[in-house]
Amino acid sequence: xxxxxxxxxxxxxxxxxxxxxxxxxxxxxxxxxxxxxxxxxxxxxxxxxxxxxxxxxxxxxxxxxxxxxxxxxxxxxxxxxxxxxxxxxxxxxxxxxxxxxxxxxxxxxxxxxxxxxxxxxxxxxxxxxxxxxxxxxxxxxxxxxxxxxxxxxxxxxxxxxxxxxxxxxxxxxxxxxxxxxxxxxxxxxxxxxxxxxxxxxxxxxxxxxxxxxxxxxxxxxxxxxxxxxxxxxxxxxxxxxxxxxxxxxxxxxxxxxxxxxxxxxxxxxxxxxxxxxxxxxxxxxxxxxxxxxxxxxxxxxxxxxxxxxxxxxxxxxxxxxxxxxxxxxxxxxxxxxxxxxxxxxxxxxxxxxxxxxxxxxxxxxxxxxxxxxxxxxxxxxxxxxxxxxxxxxxxxxxxxxxxxxxxxxxxxxxxxxxxxxxxxxxxxxxxxxxxxx
Numbered sequence: 001x002x003x004x005x006x007x008x009x010x011x012x013x014x015x016x017x018x019x020x021x022x023x024x025x026x027x028x029x030x031x032x033x034x035x036x037x038x039x040x041x042x043x044x045x046x047x048x049x050x051x052x053x054x055x056x057x058x059x060x061x062x063x064x065x066x067x068x069x070x071x072x073x074x075x076x077x078x079x080x081x082x083x084x085x086x087x088x089x090x091x092x093x094x095x096x097x098x099x100x101x102x103x104x105x106x107x108x109x110x111x112x113x114x115x116x117x118x119x120x121x122x123x124x125x126x127x128x129x130x131x132x133x134x135x136x137x138x139x140x141x142x143x144x145x146x147x148x149x150x151x152x153x154x155x156x157x158x159x160x161x162x163x164x165x166x167x168x169x170x171x172x173x174x175x176x177x178x179x180x181x182x183x184x185x186x187x188x189x190x191x192x193x194x195x196x197x198x199x200x201x202x203x204x205x206x207x208x209x210x211x212x213x214x215x216x217x218x219x220x221x222x223x224x225x226x227x228x229x230x231x232x233x234x235x236x237x238x239x240x241x242x243x244x245x246x247x248x249x250x251x252x253x254x255x256x257x258x259x260x261x262x263x264x265x266x267x268x269x270x271x272x273x274x275x276x277x278x279x280x281x282x283x284x285x286x287x288x289x290x291x292x293x294x295x296x297x298x299x300x301x302x303x304x305x306x307x308x309x310x311x312x313x314x315x316x317x318x319x320x321x322x323x324x325x326x327x328x329x330x331x332x333x334x335x336x337x338x339x340x341x342x343x344x345x346x347x348x349x350x351x352x353x354x355x356x357x358x359x360x361x362x363x364x365x366x367x368x369x370x371x372x373x374x375x376x377x378x379x380x381x382x383x384x385x386x387x388x389x390x391x392x393x394x395x396x397x398x399x400x401x402x403x404x405x406x407x408x409x410x411x412x413x414x415x416x417x418x419x420x421x422x423x424x425x426x427x428x429x430x431x432x433x434x435x436x437x
Contacts, residue, residue, distance in 0.1 A: 035270050046268075049141055049144070051142045059120050064119060071144065078138075085122055146259075167242055167254075172308045175278075176197060197210075205229065207283075213280060239301045239305050241257060242301035246300075254270065350423070353425045371411055392411045395407075
């Protein structure tokens with residue numbers, strides 16, 4: 001990870017958070033209730049809110065006994081997961097005939113018992129500002145509890161994992177799965193001892209992991225690998241995060257997504273100045289990624305996700321070398337390109353290490369169904385002997401010497417040239433090139 005690519009605290013604040021985030025957007029992100037209200041209006045999925053407490057009378061008059069078996073009591077303006085009580089189930093006792101009798105007692109995710117009086121006192125503490133910044137009066141609320149998705153049960157301790165996605169200019173630029181541990185008390189906050197696991201933007205597969213700021217490969221105390229975990233509904237997770245950004249009016253933020261076991265991705269909260277440990281979890285710098293999308297014209301959430309997958313896909317070069325070895329290719333090769341209807345078309349290609357990226361002929365791209373309305377990711381300025389022009393950039397999948405390559409390609413007019421596709425050095429990792437024909 002290059003130092004020049006790392007985003008520091010000052011750069012985060014001055015170059016992105018301060019520059020691209022409005023006061024209105026910050027107010028929304030600072031309040032979980034405001035966040036929920038705005039997202040609900042925009043149709044972005046959120047956990048249901050059962051009750052809000054704005055003054056002590058609300059707490060005293062509320063019918064606590066009829067709460068569901070599981071829920072979360074939270075402060076609206078709490079920081080870093082502080083002040084949240086997560087109740088997992090209702091406690092029972094048995095009578096002399098060994099029949100279960102319902103009690104007004106619940107068990108939290110930390111297996112502590114809480115009564116109605118405990119919940120009331122906690123709600124009153126929240127109202128007095130015990131967990132808000134500056135200890136200013138706050139609002140308490142009771143929210144739907146989202147249990148662990150089955151995909152994460154082997155990796156998370158009791159609590160609910162979440163996915164932190166950094167979104168900028170409608171593009172998800174980096175993501176991290178946060179796994180609760182015993183030390184974190186079932187919470188997904190890294191500073192409390194949770195595990196941060198980097199996620200490949202293109203596939204939703206975990207790559208690297210950190211715990212207390214250092215890299216780890218296995219879940220502590222087990223032999224379970226933390227890389228290779230496939231996050232379900234990944235594309236929908238990314239699109240949900242972008243839709244949350246659009247609704248909030250924030251240009252740069254972190255969106256925390258939870259996976260409901262039945263309903264799918266939901267937004268838990270937003271952060272106008274997200275933490276930067278996500279860079280360690282991904283062993284990659286945020287600064288370079290943010291700069292790459294800063295000036296792009298992104299239409300909507302679907303377009304933003306396509307751009308992200310094209311720009312920030314992990315190439316897994318080390319794994320390829322280990323599993324397949326270094327492959328030797330020639331400067332003239334036949335590649336198989338996947339068309340829009342999933343058919344394979346063989347095309348003669350030129351391997352050009354003097355070019356950075358891959359380029360494909362305009363008419364060929366049209367014939368393959370790859371160049372049409374809605375498929376252009378962005379436009380790239382290109383300078384040649386004929387002058388300067390803006391070339392469309394599209395997604396492309398091709399096979400070179402039996403190896404599948406998912407990348408982007410600029411579209412150019414190559415109708416009078418021998419080769420309809422040029423493969424540049426950015427797509428040649430893991431290959432040796434034999435200059436002989």
